[in-house]
Amino acid sequence: MRIYADNAATTKMSRASIDATLKCMEEDYGNPSSLYSIGQEAKELLEQARKDIAAVINAEPREILFTSGGSEADNQAIRSAAEIGKKNGKRHIISTAFEHHAILHTLKKMESEGFEVTLLDVHEDGLVRLEELEEAIREDTCLVTIMFANNEIGTVQPIREIGEICKRHGVLFHTDAVQAVAHLPIDVKADNIDMLSSSAHKYHGPKGIGFLYARKGIRLTNLIEGGAQERGKRAGTENVAAVLGMAAALKETAGNMQANIEHMSAMRDRLIKGLQEIPHSALNGDAKKRLPGNVNFCFEGIEGESLLLMLDDRGICASSGSACTSGSLDPSHVLLAIGRVHDVAHGSLRLTIGEDITEEEVDYIIKNVKEVVEYLRGFSPVWRDLMSGKAKFIL
Numbered sequence: 001m002r003i004y005a006d007n008a009a010t011t012k013m014s015r016a017s018i019d020a021t022l023k024c025m026e027e028d029y030g031n032p033s034s035l036y037s038i039g040q041e042a043k044e045l046l047e048q049a050r051k052d053i054a055a056v057i058n059a060e061p062r063e064i065l066f067t068s069g070g071s072e073a074d075n076q077a078i079r080s081a082a083e084i085g086k087k088n089g090k091r092h093i094i095s096t097a098f099e100h101h102a103i104l105h106t107l108k109k110m111e112s113e114g115f116e117v118t119l120l121d122v123h124e125d126g127l128v129r130l131e132e133l134e135e136a137i138r139e140d141t142c143l144v145t146i147m148f149a150n151n152e153i154g155t156v157q158p159i160r161e162i163g164e165i166c167k168r169h170g171v172l173f174h175t176d177a178v179q180a181v182a183h184l185p186i187d188v189k190a191d192n193i194d195m196l197s198s199s200a201h202k203y204h205g206p207k208g209i210g211f212l213y214a215r216k217g218i219r220l221t222n223l224i225e226g227g228a229q230e231r232g233k234r235a236g237t238e239n240v241a242a243v244l245g246m247a248a249a250l251k252e253t254a255g256n257m258q259a260n261i262e263h264m265s266a267m268r269d270r271l272i273k274g275l276q277e278i279p280h281s282a283l284n285g286d287a288k289k290r291l292p293g294n295v296n297f298c299f300e301g302i303e304g305e306s307l308l309l310m311l312d313d314r315g316i317c318a319s320s321g322s323a324c325t326s327g328s329l330d331p332s333h334v335l336l337a338i339g340r341v342h343d344v345a346h347g348s349l350r351l352t353i354g355e356d357i358t359e360e361e362v363d364y365i366i367k368n369v370k371e372v373v374e375y376l377r378g379f380s381p382v383w384r385d386l387m388s389g390k391a392k393f394i395l
């Protein structure tokens with residue numbers, strides 16, 4: 001059996017998305033800026049895709065700016081809000097400690113450019129507290145940027161309420177919704193969202209394409225100078241094929257949203273229940289206020305990497321919170337932000353299931369994780385110390 005359970009990292013392109021992308025590459029290859037018909041046809045397809053995408057989040061087509069993905073959208077949102085803030089003498093930004101690095105690293109950059117950043121606590125359950133947000137807002141706050149759903153532990157924030165608070169205080173609200181778009185209902189107007197980032201490869205579209213929603217009236221700052229594409233806010237010939245692939249993927253995945261949520265939540269809960277039987281383990285993040293496809297556990301006494309590699313041998317693709325494989329020995333900043341100590345955070349496992357996961361596959365995952373955790377603990381010196389009482393169990 002082979003089970004892809006790393007859909008938070010990326011998803012497989014859907015047939016509809018591949019077909020839309022290929023058709024454009026083969027037939028609609030014109031440059032949307034060209035005036036002859038083949039260019040104008042490409043332009044029309046691009047604008048139709050913009051309409052289709054806008055409709056899914058209740059935005060207007062002109063509020064959608066195509067980008068190279070989620071990271072670019074995050075960068076542009078923060079830079080734009082900062083530029084607006086600076087003009088009004090406001091140099092304070094509020095975010096959370098467990099954002100994606102596209103946010104956190106951009107905020108670091110803004111600090112070096114004279115901005116002050118407050119990172120809200122996300123507590124043990126991986127959720128911000130509205131009172132704490134309200135307390136953190138100051139006269140000089142120009143932006144609140146809080147992710148819709150976390151990519152590691154899947155917790156979903158009270159977005160509408162956060163947006164309401166920001167609106168009341170006259171502060172711009174951006175949300176990195178890369179994990180939420182197409183998977184959870186989003187209405188940018190009802191949810192009081194001023195800016196939102198999305199990426200196609202997280203909902204069965206192509207990689208390297210995404211969009212930034214920016215409410216009418218918000219002046220965006222260019223990251224790329226050049227031609228007048230995207231209302232002059234993002235130069236460069238549009239990646240029409242990828243945009244069409246993104247629109248097709250979004251329409252399809254969002255179109256099946258309710259059924260997907262029901263099925264995946266049931267499979268997620270079955271997986272959680274099964275893994276909770278492993279002694280000295282703990283679910284990371286709130287059990288219910290989380291993405292329908294996200295399961296994230298810590299197992300005491302083991303290394304996430306070993307677990308990951310052994311599961312791969314058994315046909316299961318998963319992910320681990322710690323970043324040893326990427327050359328750093330630091331455990332996940334997300335797990336540290338919810339208060340997991342280093343040793344425990346190192347033994348983490350993220351399983352992000354897809355829409356078509358079956359009960360049989362869930363049971364196969366449970367059985368194999370149980371076996372591998374037990375096997376690894378069998379020769380773990382840390383586990384030996386815990387069992388002999390030399391060290392104390394945390395979980």
Ligand SMILES: *Cc1c(COP(=O)(O)O)cnc(C)c1O
Pocket residue numbers: 008009068069070071072074100102147149150151176177178179199200202208209210
């Ligand atoms: C994947 C992801 C990103 C980055 O998106 P790219 O399109 O890969 O640049 C940003 N934020 C979150 C929450 C993500 O999951």
